[in-house]
Amino acid sequence: MAMKLSLLALASSTLPLVQSETVLGVYIFHRHGDRTPKSHPPANLTSLGAEEVFLSGSYYRSRYVASDGSSPVRGLSHDVAVASQIALTAPDDAVLHNSAQVFAQGLYPPVGRLSAQELANGTSVEAPLGGYQYVPVKAVSASSASGASSTRADAENNEWLQGGSGCGNAMVSSNNYFASAEYQKTYGDSKGFYQTLLPVIGGTFGADQANFKNGYTIFDLINVARIHNKTIPSSDLLTPETVAEVQNLANIHEWNLAFNETEPIRAIAGSVLAGQILQQLQSVVDGKSKSPLGVQFGAYASFSSFFGLAQLQKVSSDFTAIVDYASSMAFELVTNSTTSPASKDDVSVRFLFSNGTAGAAGNVPVTYPLFGRTQALTPWSVFVDEMNKFAIGDTKSWCTACGNSTGQCAPYASGSSNDGDATTSSKSGKDSNGISTAVAGVIGALVTLVVVLGIEGLVYALAGLRLVRKSTLTGKVEASGASKA
Numbered sequence: 001m002a003m004k005l006s007l008l009a010l011a012s013s014t015l016p017l018v019q020s021e022t023v024l025g026v027y028i029f030h031r032h033g034d035r036t037p038k039s040h041p042p043a044n045l046t047s048l049g050a051e052e053v054f055l056s057g058s059y060y061r062s063r064y065v066a067s068d069g070s071s072p073v074r075g076l077s078h079d080v081a082v083a084s085q086i087a088l089t090a091p092d093d094a095v096l097h098n099s100a101q102v103f104a105q106g107l108y109p110p111v112g113r114l115s116a117q118e119l120a121n122g123t124s125v126e127a128p129l130g131g132y133q134y135v136p137v138k139a140v141s142a143s144s145a146s147g148a149s150s151t152r153a154d155a156e157n158n159e160w161l162q163g164g165s166g167c168g169n170a171m172v173s174s175n176n177y178f179a180s181a182e183y184q185k186t187y188g189d190s191k192g193f194y195q196t197l198l199p200v201i202g203g204t205f206g207a208d209q210a211n212f213k214n215g216y217t218i219f220d221l222i223n224v225a226r227i228h229n230k231t232i233p234s235s236d237l238l239t240p241e242t243v244a245e246v247q248n249l250a251n252i253h254e255w256n257l258a259f260n261e262t263e264p265i266r267a268i269a270g271s272v273l274a275g276q277i278l279q280q281l282q283s284v285v286d287g288k289s290k291s292p293l294g295v296q297f298g299a300y301a302s303f304s305s306f307f308g309l310a311q312l313q314k315v316s317s318d319f320t321a322i323v324d325y326a327s328s329m330a331f332e333l334v335t336n337s338t339t340s341p342a343s344k345d346d347v348s349v350r351f352l353f354s355n356g357t358a359g360a361a362g363n364v365p366v367t368y369p370l371f372g373r374t375q376a377l378t379p380w381s382v383f384v385d386e387m388n389k390f391a392i393g394d395t396k397s398w399c400t401a402c403g404n405s406t407g408q409c410a411p412y413a414s415g416s417s418n419d420g421d422a423t424t425s426s427k428s429g430k431d432s433n434g435i436s437t438a439v440a441g442v443i444g445a446l447v448t449l450v451v452v453l454g455i456e457g458l459v460y461a462l463a464g465l466r467l468v469r470k471s472t473l474t475g476k477v478e479a480s481g482a483s484k485a
């Protein structure tokens, strides 16, 4: 408090020599750390993976949280975690949820003596584990969607929050990839290549499964083995060129499932994530949020879907690749204004991406321009307009864009008595001919919703990736299940 006052005094007594930027809020989307392979479920976070997300959490602490942080977020507690200030979410999945918990430990490590409290008899008691702090990770499970007794806020925390899971039109679109000439060509061209890998992967994949259809899981198996297995059968086959080709093919496979310029519904996971980012940051801009820090753990495919929608692949084709473990992207809400609250016109967004663990061996997040722009900073109003071109921010919009009308979506199906909700402008429709029309219809809805609801609840959203679920050994997109984490 004393320091704050003297800073204020300083600021008012001297002309600002260098304008210093204030970070009003941040939204971080994070991949989990190192894990065991997808082809041997259930996958678990490894100790190495825990180290990675812990280090990343420590990096973000040194940037946004610590009292000597490089870009401290205004109003965020420095050492003692205040649960209401942090909206931390993860799917109810051992790898992602555990990653989020460990990340929080890096952000707010044990406080030791700061946790000491004095009792009536004069004894001082410190919390266990050196003052370990419990930052709640809000979990959303796939099965939690059915609760009939949910409140309004909970009702928003439903199906659509899981990004692509069960989105009918997205599944159709992703399956279009498997039917495309381009997929068939890559499949044919790579057939011999995958067969040569059988001595390496034969313990898990049969000859009929060693093909591009399993491009991701084959890459994953080899990638995990190269990190963990002391011996790999026929490891001499894994030359740098071969390893690079395995990764390259997996990148092509996953990018095409996550994003397609002419079928934006395929990137539903990115659209839902965009809706969540907007809602969180909007509430900070409006001065309504008690949580300046939003952190969500999710899958690599959500990164890819978002990258595509935000046109990052035009900045660098590197963005069409699967991001490394413990990668993170951050959206900083920044201003040079000294008035509080800052006028919307003085607020901008800076986008940063760290490929792999932030803070590891000189790996720091790098700023990239969004939406095909050239400037590193995006003015808030432009950010809102651009995000709203693809963001999906409420259940009804999700149902409309996905063409779903049963289950969670039944209340929004055309003809339903609940269909007259005036807060959304999109018309429900089956969308058989115009996916982009449906998405476009959603655009106005989010803004309205943000205004109407104030959206604290929506912020807890979580959209894991779940663009589609692929059962491990087939390429067919199915309706529900494992996230592509």
Ligand SMILES: *[C@@H]1O[C@H](CO)[C@@H](O)[C@H](O)[C@H]1NC(C)=O
Pocket: 036, 037, 040, 041, 042, 043, 044
């Ligand atoms: C992950 O952990 C579970 C429970 O401990 C275990 O059954 C499973 O075999 C582990 N998976 C791998 C791939 O090690």
Ligand SMILES: *[C@@H]1O[C@H](CO)[C@@H](O)[C@H](O)[C@H]1NC(C)=O
Pocket: 119, 121, 122, 123
């Ligand atoms: C003080 O109170 C605590 C909790 O009741 C107890 O564990 C401790 O032994 C007491 N200390 C003394 C010196 O009486």
Ligand SMILES: *[C@@H]1O[C@H](CO)[C@@H](O)[C@H](O)[C@H]1NC(C)=O
Pocket: 159, 165, 166, 167, 168, 403, 404, 405, 406, 407, 408, 409, 479
């Ligand atoms: C949406 O529709 C698809 C196709 O009919 C279906 O497979 C999926 O389960 C539905 N999703 C939800 C959330 O109801």
Ligand SMILES: *[C@@H]1O[C@H](CO)[C@@H](O)[C@H](O)[C@H]1NC(C)=O
Pocket: 173, 176, 177, 178, 180, 181, 182, 260, 261, 262, 263
């Ligand atoms: C979009 O997807 C369709 C079907 O999967 C495919 O034919 C087309 O080439 C894709 N477009 C781009 C730009 O990748």
Ligand SMILES: *[C@@H]1O[C@H](CO)[C@@H](O)[C@H](O)[C@H]1NC(C)=O
Pocket: 040, 200, 201, 203, 204, 221, 222, 225, 229, 231, 232, 233
């Ligand atoms: C790596 O080791 C695990 C556990 O022993 C095994 O299941 C897996 O098949 C091995 N991977 C390769 C590519 O040899």
Ligand SMILES: *[C@@H]1O[C@H](CO)[C@@H](O)[C@H](O)[C@H]1NC(C)=O
Pocket: 317, 318, 319, 320, 321, 322, 323, 324, 355
């Ligand atoms: C992230 O790193 C992987 C290699 O590990 C690379 O293929 C990919 O292009 C990188 N992505 C970006 C955006 O730099």
Ligand SMILES: *[C@@H]1O[C@H](CO)[C@@H](O)[C@H](O)[C@H]1NC(C)=O
Pocket: 019, 020, 021, 334, 335, 336, 347, 348, 377
């Ligand atoms: C704040 O001012 C500095 C110095 O002029 C500039 O580099 C930075 O981009 C500004 N930040 C914002 C959010 O306008």
